[in-house]
Amino acid sequence: xxxxxxxxxxxxxxxxxxxxxxxxxxxxxxxxxxxxxxxxxxxxxxxxxxxxxxxxxxxxxxxxxxxxxxxxxxxxxxxxxxxxxxxxxxxxxxxxxxxxxxxxxxxxxxxxxxxxxxxxxxxxxxxxxxxxxxxxxxxxxxxxxxxxxxxxxxxxxxxxxxxxxxxxxxxxxxxxxxxxxxxxxxxxxxxxxxxxxxxxxxxxxxxxxxxxxxxxxxxxxxxxxxxxxxxxxxxxxxxxxxxxxxxxxxxx
Numbered sequence: 001x002x003x004x005x006x007x008x009x010x011x012x013x014x015x016x017x018x019x020x021x022x023x024x025x026x027x028x029x030x031x032x033x034x035x036x037x038x039x040x041x042x043x044x045x046x047x048x049x050x051x052x053x054x055x056x057x058x059x060x061x062x063x064x065x066x067x068x069x070x071x072x073x074x075x076x077x078x079x080x081x082x083x084x085x086x087x088x089x090x091x092x093x094x095x096x097x098x099x100x101x102x103x104x105x106x107x108x109x110x111x112x113x114x115x116x117x118x119x120x121x122x123x124x125x126x127x128x129x130x131x132x133x134x135x136x137x138x139x140x141x142x143x144x145x146x147x148x149x150x151x152x153x154x155x156x157x158x159x160x161x162x163x164x165x166x167x168x169x170x171x172x173x174x175x176x177x178x179x180x181x182x183x184x185x186x187x188x189x190x191x192x193x194x195x196x197x198x199x200x201x202x203x204x205x206x207x208x209x210x211x212x213x214x215x216x217x218x219x220x221x222x223x224x225x226x227x228x229x230x231x232x233x234x235x236x237x238x239x240x241x242x243x244x245x246x247x248x249x250x251x252x
Contacts, residue, residue, distance in 0.1 A: 025112045025120035027068040030103070032123050037132030038063035041102045043188050044167055045176040052179045053090060054099040063127070066110060067098035070120055077146075077182050078120075079113040084230065085218055087142050088182035100175070102188055104224035105129045133190035137172065137251055139199055140218040143237070146181035147207035150215055150237060154187045157195025157251075162187055179204075192221075192251050199247040203237040213237050217246055227252075 041064035046057050056065060070078055070091055078097065080089035083104060089112070091097045097112075104127070111122040141152040152174055154162040160169040164177035172189025201215045219231045235246045 024071040029065040036130035039131035043173040056098040076115040081111040087184035106224040135188040137189040137192040139187040142183035145213040149204040151202040152185040153200035155198040203242040
């Protein structure tokens with residue numbers, strides 16, 4: 001029996017994708033195995049108002065990319081899980097997705113789940129530093145309704161305020177201002193100031209008046225090290241204009 005051709009495999013993949021309940025993903029980046037990091041891995045992304053979502057631009061190095069395609073997305077947004085950090089992952093009409101991400105030095109895992117919560121693909125790889133700044137603190141904000149704009153605000157121990165109007169501070173940066181629903185917005189700090197932090201969420205607006213949404217916040221310190229610490233919690237946001245102090249913590 002001869003080996004199947006690439007066209008045969010492609011037809012088989014399309015057939016699987018057409019089956020009821022099937023979930024099939026093709027991750028282009030990252031790939032499994034060992035790889036070096038990149039000194040130019042970004043902590044921020046380009047913002048294109050009024051409908052900004054996480055995405056990729058041409059100059060993002062491959063070591064900082066997550067991209068691929070889900071053949072059958074299911075209901076709702078897909079889910080991206082990076083080293084245990086779950087966040088929404090929206091796709092285009094063809095099921096393609098892409099975003100920048102600054103990975104931890106050491107062992108990493110990236111899992112794609114479809115809109116039904118089923119695992120479609122998982123990739124594991126080991127990344128060396130290679131001059132890439134290591135994120136010692138991440139704060140990840142996402143929410144559960146489309147057409148909704150929540151904003152992440154971080155007050156640092158040295159008195160700085162990171163938000164969509166001032167995304168880069170001495171300690172770190174907020175990657176992107178997501179204005180159309182789900183998020184995520186991520187504050188990442190390669191050299192976080194020591195001391196107390198405050199995490200606020202502002203319900204900036206919604207396409208529907210008085211639309212209840214639930215903010216999900218994860219705080220991860222010293223990711224990928226033996227002293228890694230993770231906190232996750234949910235906060236209901238009830239109306240546009242609401243500003244809520246959702247967490248206070250001390251680093252380290």
